[in-house]
Amino acid sequence: MSDMPPYATWPEKFGQYIFLLICTMIFIFLITPVLIIMPLSFNSEPYFSFTQGMMSLDPAAFSTRWYQDIFLFGMNDPNRTDGWWSDVWNNATWVKAAVNSFKFAVLATILATFFGTLAALGLSRPEMPWRSAITSLLISPMIVPLVITATGMFFFYAKKDTFPFFPRGLINEDIGIVLAHATLGVPFVIITVTATLTGFDNSLIRASKSLGANGWTTFRRVIMPLIMPGMISGALFAFITSLDEVVAVIFLADVHQVTIPRQMFSGIREQISPTILAVATVLVLISICLLTTLELLRRRSERLRGLSPG
Known part of the structure; x- marks a missing residue:
């Protein structure tokens, strides 16, 4: 490895590789649950799992409907034109x-x-x-x-x-x-x-x-x-x-x-x-x-x- 001194022995180099491998595995273990929710939030179906269409990268399987639902859920009349922002805010x-x-x-x-x-x-x-x-x-x-x-x-x-x-x-x-x-x-x-x-x-x-x-x-x-x-x-x-x-x-x-x-x-x-x-x-x-x-x-x-x- 470039950051190892030239006089480092092979056990030291091997230990450094093992250390980096363990750190990488821990990082993947911690970050994977966070990354998984991102594509799932674009699921067009009301499921918490990857559908067959998402696995095949079908554009019809992805949607921003749940991001729209952040503003629409709980509104009295989501289809109204006048006072829409007031309805959202209140x-x-x-x-x-x-x-x-x-x-x-x-x-x-x-x-x-x-x-x-x-x-x-x-x-x-x-x-x-x-x-x-x-x-x-x-x-x-x-x-x-x-x-x-x-x-x-x-x-x-x-x-x-x-x-x-x-x-x-x-x-x-x-x-x-x-x-x-x-x-x-x-x-x-x-x-x-x-x-x-x-x-x-x-x-x-x-x-x-x-x-x-x-x-x-x-x-x-x-x-x-x-x-x-x-x-x-x-x-x-x-x-x-x-x-x-x-x-x-x-x-x-x-x-x-x-x-x-x-x-x-x-x-x-x-x-x-x-x-x-x-x-x-x-x-x-x-x-x-x-x-x-x-x-x-x-x-x-x-x-x-x-x-x-x-």
Whole structure:
């Protein structure tokens, strides 16, 4: 192999080939289920399997009807001409689920990024006591089984006369779902921002203060530009986590707060339709775009910290 040194022995070369083979098999095992749903979403028949026409690449066996069904399912009158978009926005089941999902995800991402960044800044300070214990506590939502976390949230949010302006608790409230999703997203922000702060030069803060800058100016003009890649990476992870969350929604939401994952879960149980595959394909494409953004931000962060040329 070209990256092996010329003095490498044949067992080392053989081990390298075995290693690459195992990595390739694992990659195929993980990516195949994701790739299979894409052609299945274009099936003209209401089946979750490849038909004979699809296997023979018959154009008549492929259709975009399930992508159209994302907008048409649940409408009062799909054939109407006036007020069609209003009918889609107010009544289409998948569109309402998408609106709820993105609304919760955006709000939860903002909260998770804000509190996660504050926590990472505090934990990065050398004089911070009990850093390991506090870090373990803050990232526990991504370690503890999600059903346990959701159960705890349910009993806590169900308490009456505990939360201001919500005497009946936070169950079946939008703010309850947003807080739950933010709680699940905070650990990702803490981890990414803390990793960015690992190579941070604290002398820049001292230099800023020596020039008369206050704490807010130092953060806005010195710290924030350098940790921004980590903040954005954590925000994207929090956004994906919220967009994909179904367990907490099942525990905390009512019938009017249906999100895309919950609608997919209900659809698989109650009404098998390839529309689920079409929605899943769209979510995969969104995830690919977000992952590409994360990789670009990671490379930019390395350049800012001087870990890579360019």
